[in-house]
Amino acid sequence: MSPPRPPHVLLTTDAVGGVWTYATSLSSALCTRGYRVTLVSLGPAPRDGQLRGLQDLPQFDFIPTELALEWMDPMGEDIRRARGVLLALEDSVRPDIIHLNSFREASYGWRTPVVVAAHSCVGSWWRACRGEEVTERKWLRYATAVRAGLQSADAWIAPTSFFRDEVQARYAPPCAGHVIWNGIGPVLAGNEKKPFILAAGRLWDEAKNLAALGGIADKIAWPIMLAGPLSGPDGEISCPPGLTWLGELSGAHLHARMLEAQIFVSPAHYEPFGLTVLEAAAAGCALVLSDIGSLRELWDGAALFLDARDATSLAHALDDLCHDDKERTRLQRAARSRSQRYSLARTADATVALYATVLNARRRKPRRQSTLELCA
Numbered sequence: 001m002s003p004p005r006p007p008h009v010l011l012t013t014d015a016v017g018g019v020w021t022y023a024t025s026l027s028s029a030l031c032t033r034g035y036r037v038t039l040v041s042l043g044p045a046p047r048d049g050q051l052r053g054l055q056d057l058p059q060f061d062f063i064p065t066e067l068a069l070e071w072m073d074p075m076g077e078d079i080r081r082a083r084g085v086l087l088a089l090e091d092s093v094r095p096d097i098i099h100l101n102s103f104r105e106a107s108y109g110w111r112t113p114v115v116v117a118a119h120s121c122v123g124s125w126w127r128a129c130r131g132e133e134v135t136e137r138k139w140l141r142y143a144t145a146v147r148a149g150l151q152s153a154d155a156w157i158a159p160t161s162f163f164r165d166e167v168q169a170r171y172a173p174p175c176a177g178h179v180i181w182n183g184i185g186p187v188l189a190g191n192e193k194k195p196f197i198l199a200a201g202r203l204w205d206e207a208k209n210l211a212a213l214g215g216i217a218d219k220i221a222w223p224i225m226l227a228g229p230l231s232g233p234d235g236e237i238s239c240p241p242g243l244t245w246l247g248e249l250s251g252a253h254l255h256a257r258m259l260e261a262q263i264f265v266s267p268a269h270y271e272p273f274g275l276t277v278l279e280a281a282a283a284g285c286a287l288v289l290s291d292i293g294s295l296r297e298l299w300d301g302a303a304l305f306l307d308a309r310d311a312t313s314l315a316h317a318l319d320d321l322c323h324d325d326k327e328r329t330r331l332q333r334a335a336r337s338r339s340q341r342y343s344l345a346r347t348a349d350a351t352v353a354l355y356a357t358v359l360n361a362r363r364r365k366p367r368r369q370s371t372l373e374l375c376a
Helices: 018-032 079-093 104-108 122-130 137-152 161-171 210-215 251-260 275-282 293-299 311-323 325-339 344-361 371-375
Strands: 008-014 036-042 060-064 097-100 114-117 155-158 194-200 224-227 243-247 261-266 286-290 304-306
Touching (some): 008 079, 018 036, 018 275, 018 344, 036 079, 079 104, 097 344, 104 137, 114 344, 122 137, 122 161, 137 161, 155 344, 161 293, 194 251, 194 311, 210 224, 210 311, 224 251, 251 261, 251 275, 261 275, 261 311, 261 325, 275 286, 275 325, 286 293, 286 311, 286 325, 293 325, 304 311, 311 325
Parallel strands (some): 114 155, 194 224, 194 261, 224 243, 261 286, 286 304
């Protein structure tokens, strides 16, 4: 008797940030394990460079939809159309399990078992960045959709215990979240380290707090180089004076810069995991990180932590590290060693185990009405 075939996974993603890295890396790991993966993108279509290498994966299909991302459509104006498109895909693709990388889509009434991965949410972002709870009507509607999605999911994942507890406290889902660390594949040491500091991320996202680096650049011995997009939902902004903008780099080009950089700095106010931090650590950068719960959970003992709202402390820490070869080398080795804990193989193994648990608990059911339509 032949062993059962691995499940067919319908996996959603967006191409805006770290979710794309997570989803494509997981797709690659699943396909190499014999799974069939249908990757469905929501939001703006990925750039050609983002698709490089995916076409060569065995048993892999990619379907772009350009359906509105939930945080770009907080009032839910695209929900009815999105539900129709996605449930039609379920009928045509006939997956064994749905893995969603956003919340509200879980409430659409799937017949197939659903796993939700919680990467971030506007409510926790708002609290971390602005020190208050969001009260605007559109974001309250968004929160209702998030809650409905979590209530409908068969299981949900968070990348850190810190963020799992945040989601649990904020939305009270009926089942406890599973903590599965994000991971990356093996990284080979390469380029000789050069005297510069690297930062990466969306400059327009106040959660990343990258603009703060412009105010301290003239107080630091080495240049600070910034990689990432300048164009956001509200248009394009300028790179702060004092920083060297590298542009919006491909994954390969960003990795090459990480291999060269002595220090990687992330002064984020909000970061549920931080895949870019992990990539920099694996490339042998000394890490200078904001002292927030998720980053402390992952990198305690392997990074220099500080209050990113204290510009003077941030400047002193970076400048001191530029001049302290011994401490910088220690942090580089510690970060690289710690990064091996967060492997893509480990992420895939834990995810596959969760799929098996969910599939054993619930098989396909008749189509259910969307819980968002029921509460509308």
